[in-house]
Amino acid sequence: MSVSQILILAVVAVLVNQLRKGRSLALLAVSALVIYWIQPYQEPVNLIFWFPTLTLAITVIFWLITSSPETRAWRQNWGTVAILLSVVVLVDLNRYFQVEVFFITNTPRFQLVAIVLLGVVAVGLLLGRIKKFHGLVFTFAIIGLITMLIFLKTPLASTRLIESISRFRGKESGGVSSFAWLGFSYISFRLLHTIIDRKAGRLPPVTLDEYVNYVIFFPTFTAGPIDRLERFTRNLTEPVFLDQEGWVDAGTRLFWGLFKKFIIADALAWIALNQAFVPDVRSVSWMWFFLYAYSLRIYFDFSGYTDIAIGLGKLLGMQLPENFDSPYLKRNLTQFWNSWHMTLTQWFRSYFFNPLTRAMRSAKIPLLLPVMILITQVATMILIGLWHGVTLGFFLWGTWHGVGLFIQNRWSEWMRTHTPVWGMKPLGADVLKYSGIFFTFNFVTLGWLFFFLPDPAMAWNVMLKLFGVA
Amino acid sequence: MNTMVRPIAVIVKAVCLFVVINLVYGLIEPPIAEISAYNVFVPGLERTPFGNSADPYTVAIDNADAMFASHEISAEKQPDEIRVALIGDSSIWGESLLLENTLSGQWNQLGSQCGGKKIKAYNLGYPHPSIIKDLIFMDEVMSRQPDVIIWFVTLNTLMNQYRLHPFLAGNHERVLKIVEKYDLSFGPRKILSEQETGFYEKTLVGQRSLLARLLKLQGLSLIWSATGVDFHVEPGIPQALASDVDKDIAYRAMEPGTDLRESLLLDAIGAGFDIAGETPVLLVNEPIFIANGLHSDVRYNDFYPRWAYDQYRDVLIKQTEKSLFNYLDMWNTIPPENFIDTPLHLNAEGERLLAEQINPTLLSMVCP
Numbered sequence: 001m002s003v004s005q006i007l008i009l010a011v012v013a014v015l016v017n018q019l020r021k022g023r024s025l026a027l028l029a030v031s032a033l034v035i036y037w038i039q040p041y042q043e044p045v046n047l048i049f050w051f052p053t054l055t056l057a058i059t060v061i062f063w064l065i066t067s068s069p070e071t072r073a074w075r076q077n078w079g080t081v082a083i084l085l086s087v088v089v090l091v092d093l094n095r096y097f098q099v100e101v102f103f104i105t106n107t108p109r110f111q112l113v114a115i116v117l118l119g120v121v122a123v124g125l126l127l128g129r130i131k132k133f134h135g136l137v138f139t140f141a142i143i144g145l146i147t148m149l150i151f152l153k154t155p156l157a158s159t160r161l162i163e164s165i166s167r168f169r170g171k172e173s174g175g176v177s178s179f180a181w182l183g184f185s186y187i188s189f190r191l192l193h194t195i196i197d198r199k200a201g202r203l204p205p206v207t208l209d210e211y212v213n214y215v216i217f218f219p220t221f222t223a224g225p226i227d228r229l230e231r232f233t234r235n236l237t238e239p240v241f242l243d244q245e246g247w248v249d250a251g252t253r254l255f256w257g258l259f260k261k262f263i264i265a266d267a268l269a270w271i272a273l274n275q276a277f278v279p280d281v282r283s284v285s286w287m288w289f290f291l292y293a294y295s296l297r298i299y300f301d302f303s304g305y306t307d308i309a310i311g312l313g314k315l316l317g318m319q320l321p322e323n324f325d326s327p328y329l330k331r332n333l334t335q336f337w338n339s340w341h342m343t344l345t346q347w348f349r350s351y352f353f354n355p356l357t358r359a360m361r362s363a364k365i366p367l368l369l370p371v372m373i374l375i376t377q378v379a380t381m382i383l384i385g386l387w388h389g390v391t392l393g394f395f396l397w398g399t400w401h402g403v404g405l406f407i408q409n410r411w412s413e414w415m416r417t418h419t420p421v422w423g424m425k426p427l428g429a430d431v432l433k434y435s436g437i438f439f440t441f442n443f444v445t446l447g448w449l450f451f452f453l454p455d456p457a458m459a460w461n462v463m464l465k466l467f468g469v470a
Numbered sequence: 471m472n473t474m475v476r477p478i479a480v481i482v483k484a485v486c487l488f489v490v491i492n493l494v495y496g497l498i499e500p501p502i503a504e505i506s507a508y509n510v511f512v513p514g515l516e517r518t519p520f521g522n523s524a525d526p527y528t529v530a531i532d533n534a535d536a537m538f539a540s541h542e543i544s545a546e547k548q549p550d551e552i553r554v555a556l557i558g559d560s561s562i563w564g565e566s567l568l569l570e571n572t573l574s575g576q577w578n579q580l581g582s583q584c585g586g587k588k589i590k591a592y593n594l595g596y597p598h599p600s601i602i603k604d605l606i607f608m609d610e611v612m613s614r615q616p617d618v619i620i621w622f623v624t625l626n627t628l629m630n631q632y633r634l635h636p637f638l639a640g641n642h643e644r645v646l647k648i649v650e651k652y653d654l655s656f657g658p659r660k661i662l663s664e665q666e667t668g669f670y671e672k673t674l675v676g677q678r679s680l681l682a683r684l685l686k687l688q689g690l691s692l693i694w695s696a697t698g699v700d701f702h703v704e705p706g707i708p709q710a711l712a713s714d715v716d717k718d719i720a721y722r723a724m725e726p727g728t729d730l731r732e733s734l735l736l737d738a739i740g741a742g743f744d745i746a747g748e749t750p751v752l753l754v755n756e757p758i759f760i761a762n763g764l765h766s767d768v769r770y771n772d773f774y775p776r777w778a779y780d781q782y783r784d785v786l787i788k789q790t791e792k793s794l795f796n797y798l799d800m801w802n803t804i805p806p807e808n809f810i811d812t813p814l815h816l817n818a819e820g821e822r823l824l825a826e827q828i829n830p831t832l833l834s835m836v837c838p
Binding site: 244245280282 | 474477526527685690695696697698702
């Protein structure tokens with residue numbers, strides 16, 4: 001999102017928050033329009049229109065699968081359905097309105113959109129008649145969503161599909177090699193959270209507008225945080241009243257977010273290490289300097305976006321969860337991961353790490369504790385890596401952190417009984433603390449090489465160069 | 471003490487401060503473009519900044535002050551140095567070449583000396599063929615104590631223009647000053663004279679784009695210092711030009727028989743020599759690719775049909791003879807296999823040959 005888009009949305013947020021009636025539906029309409037507005041341009045076949053439309057359709061279908069019969073009453077949800085349909089139609093009619101600042105003007109033909117919408121409504125009506133879904137439906141939904149996510153995050157699969165579509169249309173793919181479905185990584189994790197909780201019988205009953213609002217809430221749509229449905233819905237129905245202090249707090253958060261993202265991070269981006277100039281860097285010290293610049297850049301960029309999301313949320317009366325807590329000032333890797341992209345880590349902890357640990361503990365032949373820790377931590381971190389993209393680089397980045405967490409876990413365990421006497425004195429404790437911060441920051445920073453350099457061999461060469469080996 | 475912050479007061483104060491800072495900035499017009507990290511904290515660039523946003527080494531900046539402030543020619547002149555400024559278009563700048571392969575790079579590798587002083591060539595090319603642009607560069611370079619200026623031109627350089635290139639638009643006040651001073655019949659002169667910089671354009675908000683690019687240019691000084699690279703050059707050896715050319719006989723919609731003199735800014739050559747004052751100037755007609763394949767009987771290359779280029783050369787020779795300007799016609803001195811991309815761009819070997827061929831004339835000018 002650009003600065004002007006964010007400022008416009010801040011004004012919209014303030015206006016929506018003034019509503020005493022229909023606030024939730026107004027927010028829904030705004031969020032639905034925003035996901036079209038900020039969807040990046042993408043060839044082929046008007047995907048800029050179809051991706052947001054698919055987002056809305058999938059969300060509605062997942063609500064039907066996860067909702068309880070008492071929340072499905074037409075009386076409760078007709079307004080939401082009307083708004084969603086209106087938004088899709090309105091956006092599509094931009095081919096007649098020609099408002100280029102808002103959206104593309106060569107939207108698909110209305111007949112086609114109408115047929116798709118009728119299809120979605122028909123599926124919705126069919127699903128709506130089913131009172132209770134079999135557990136297998138939830139499993140299939142989970143598998144389907146994960147498959148979609150893997151497909152979209154696998155460059156080769158995306159490239160092949162784009163080429164096939166282009167061939168079918170008799171056009172060139174124009175060098176496009178990936179799908180830019182904005183926000184899908186986050187959407188899929190919100191949907192997975194609801195369906196897993198529904199399967200476990202933990203999901204609270206929510207209406208369609210609460211559910212869709214949760215999934216496509218515009219401040220968190222592109223970069224999180226990943227909220228939980230129960231907390232979000234509670235906040236949506238009981239928004240925080242903004243007093244004088246609240247306004248200042250919201251404005252300050254938004255301002256800092258803009259400053260971090262558009263001033264600090266964007267300036268650091270000029271000098272952050274990247275694949276284009278990495279082969280030309282002549283000295284080790286410069287290499288470290290540019291790598292640190294990258295490390296700081298990614299933090300300020302991401303945490304800046306989070307601050308913007310939280311600030312916008314506050315303007316809407318929503319208290320979003322924190323996503324960052326000074327991660328580069330943590331003394332070990334566990335603390336780092338408890339303070340970096342916290343809501344993603346919590347998600348994986350809830351839906352992967354903890355169940356896996358429980359399963360391994362209750363296995364007939366339990367593994368040794370260190371082995372169990374190694375497997376769970378490495379597997380979790382690899383999945384976190386692959387969530388960013390199914391590539392070898394992200395796999396290695398995840399492995400780097402998984403192994404790092406394991407080593408740190410064993411080290412902390414050992415230190416518990418072997419802390420030297422000097423380390424317990426104030427000065428010694430400070431030395432341990434600051435050296436911990438130093439090592440953690442540098443370990444994380446080195447790990448970014450696998451994250452941003454597309455070629456793992458290049459990442460490895462740079463790492464060797466950083467230590468004067470290559 | 472009441473420490474409660476009032477949001478309205480914060481907004482009002484912020485707006486007032488914002489307006490005041492903009493007003494003051496607009497009134498003072500600080501010479502911000504002349505402030506540079508180059509030549510102070512890091513070495514100056516060896517050619518003017520030029521590029522696009524996808525290039526990690528450079529930033530497109532159309533402000534002549536900023537360009538020169540970041541260039542190595544703005545560093546203090548060494549006592550044992552003979553400063554040679556090479557002014558010209560993209561062929562001098564070296565669009566497809568690494569720094570060491572550009573004309574200035576090749577020239578400096580010749581290691582020529584005169585009276586114990588080293589001849590140091592400065593690349594002051596810029597990828598836009600325009601004699602008006604050259605005059606602005608000439609004007610800028612004069613305050614950097616050049617000992618000799620070698621000024622490369624070609625037919626495209628001298629052709630009058632009717633649209634304002636971004637570089638000229640970015641320096642429109644200076645362009646207008648020069649055009650009016652020498653009464654040049656520059657195409658967009660009327661547009662320029664009507665184009666006044668309003669107060670808004672002088673404020674921080676009005677200059678935000680330039681300021682952002684200036685800031686980026688300073689940031690990129692670190693990359694320049696660490697890599698010694700100023701521009702992304704595609705790896706590999708560029709292919710030589712094809713020997714066949716287009717059969718179209720027209721030059722910029724002009725047919726054979728047209729008197730080109732009406733379209734050439736010949737007065738600008740005199741203006742350049744006038745700006746240089748006592749500093750010796752050598753005017754050079756750039757080498758061009760001479761095709762020998764299909765349709766080469768009507769065209770020298772894809773840029774120039776024979777009739778137009780021959781007429782241009784004839785006019786230029788007469789003009790320089792009449793005005794007693796130092797002139798070298800190098801049009802056919804480089805073999806065709808040394809041209810790449812365009813009929814004016816040379817490869818490393820071509821640049822070396824050119825430097826070697828002009829060097830004796832240069833030495834005769836600086837070591838009389």
